[in-house]
Amino acid sequence: MAKEKPVKNNRNLLAFEQPLQAVYQKLEQLREIQESGKMDMSAEIKQTEKRIEALRQQLFANLNPIQVVQVARHLMRPTTLDYISLMFTDWVELHGDRNFADDPAMVCGTARLDGRSVVVIGQQKGHSTKENIARNFGTAHPEGYRKALRVMRLAERYGKPIISLVDTPGAYPGIGAEERGQAEAIAKNLREMAELTVPFVSVITGEGGSGGALGIAMGNRVLMLEFSIYSVISPEGCASILFRDAKRANEAAVAMKITAKDMLELGVIEDIIKEPLGGAHNDHQLAARNVKQAIVKHLNPLLPLSHRELIADRYNKFRKLGIFNE
């Protein structure tokens, strides 16, 4: 059970998964006995593994929004580069916005999806503090958004579909980012994405954090993983502004309706991608297989569309979003 390995590490169990802790400990003890060769524990091991699975199924059957946020932010959740290595072949990463810098929080490149040339863009988080610092926790600067636009334009020039993998707490709020026009960079991406003449599928894989997420997420189809989130502001930010207390983030997470199910109901996304039991971090391979399957499913019907049809399709998708009285 190689796939269970990362979970043995306590830090990978989320707070609401604590009931699993004791069962895992028991499993480890049983395995030790088994390995020592003193007794045959295989039946007990199998039973305990079943118990873990059942318990996990129970825990994940009805996650509340706060728990979903925790899964979406899990340190071991597959990152954009994880997905890229598992879903595509012939990956060539392309760097730089040709203006100022290369932003390591945004990765872009060319790849093949079942033999078809595509362009892939996405924010990159890390699996450790060190990696996260190198990737700026997946919060891109303006040069990240400009690099993404440059590579999307490249795809357009050569008629290649675009896949964006979205996972960011938001665009970086800092002095340099403001000086170099974070707002302008995102705004321009929004306008230009609407006009792209190639098929474009976006997948929210983890955190869909506000404008920083939307800045690469205007696909003809937008999909979300089961335990990913999409929101206009982080639950913590919403709590500190509207509830006047950052500690009320849980309430804000519930009030804001940020889960994939909510997005499907509101018409913001087209499909939800099932995650492996216990979340995508428990089985990167299976998660990537599901994501790839969903991308292919939603990309295929877009391929025969003309430039005009693709633009009209995307325009109509976003044009109809909004609920008001008239």
Place this chain on the structure above:
Amino acid sequence: MKSIIIASDLSIHDWFKKKKLQRETEYTREKLDIPGNLWVKCYKCAQTLYSKELEANLKVCPKCGYHFKLTSAERIKQLTNGSPFQEIAANLTSKDFLGFTDTKPYAKRIDESIMKTSHKDAIVVGLTRIGEHDVALGAMDFAFMGGSVGSVVGEKIARLIEAAVEKKLPVIIFSSSGGMRMQESIMSLMQMAKSSAALGRLRENGLPYIAVCTDPTTGGTTASFAMLGDINISEPGALICFAGPRVIEQTIKQKLPPGFQRSEFLLAHGMLDIVVERKKLKETLINLLNFFKN
């Protein structure tokens, strides 16, 4: 005066309700902005100003040049000199479709803002004339829930732009907004996509867009329609940013330099074409509209 005209439309009961609300609102400072108060204190230099004099000066402090916030009605009046304003989508109102409650229910906030501002939401859009030019004009009201952008604002902007495409008109939008309306959660974020896509369509049709950022223009508003002008204009001293100063200070744990994220800072960093004083604004717009026309 405007407030008196409104009062005459209300029953005594409503009048008291409105008075009570005015007392309760967080924007008591803004109340000083309403003409009808005889004396107004300048927020910047603290000079006491005679409100008629202030209004004659386009609501710019004659002593220090501070630009007071304008309501959409004041803005439109200053630019159009009484040309008819054919409002678009005037009846749209916000809906609390998530049943969102923070310290107050969203539905109550909407009602209070309508009572307080006499506007239905945070933007007024329509077709009018500036000088000799027919234009599609939008002006935001910061007093309406901090000029926050929800479904109504996004929809009105999209309809304004679509009307401009149909009638082949240039678009001018005056932004004044704290960002997206959190009470509408993801749907407010989607208005960034919607308004920007509409501006893309305007551009494809070869029609100009002049974006005017007024104090303050922040968050998702800046990261969508407010920064997408063929020409980006601002009034002096306006706060224009993506992330607000407080958010940045919390992130970097440092005090920000004075003037950071003000119009002049953005001009210096290449994000704005011009910073124009209010008294020169109309003239500048006409100049630019002439350029686009001929």
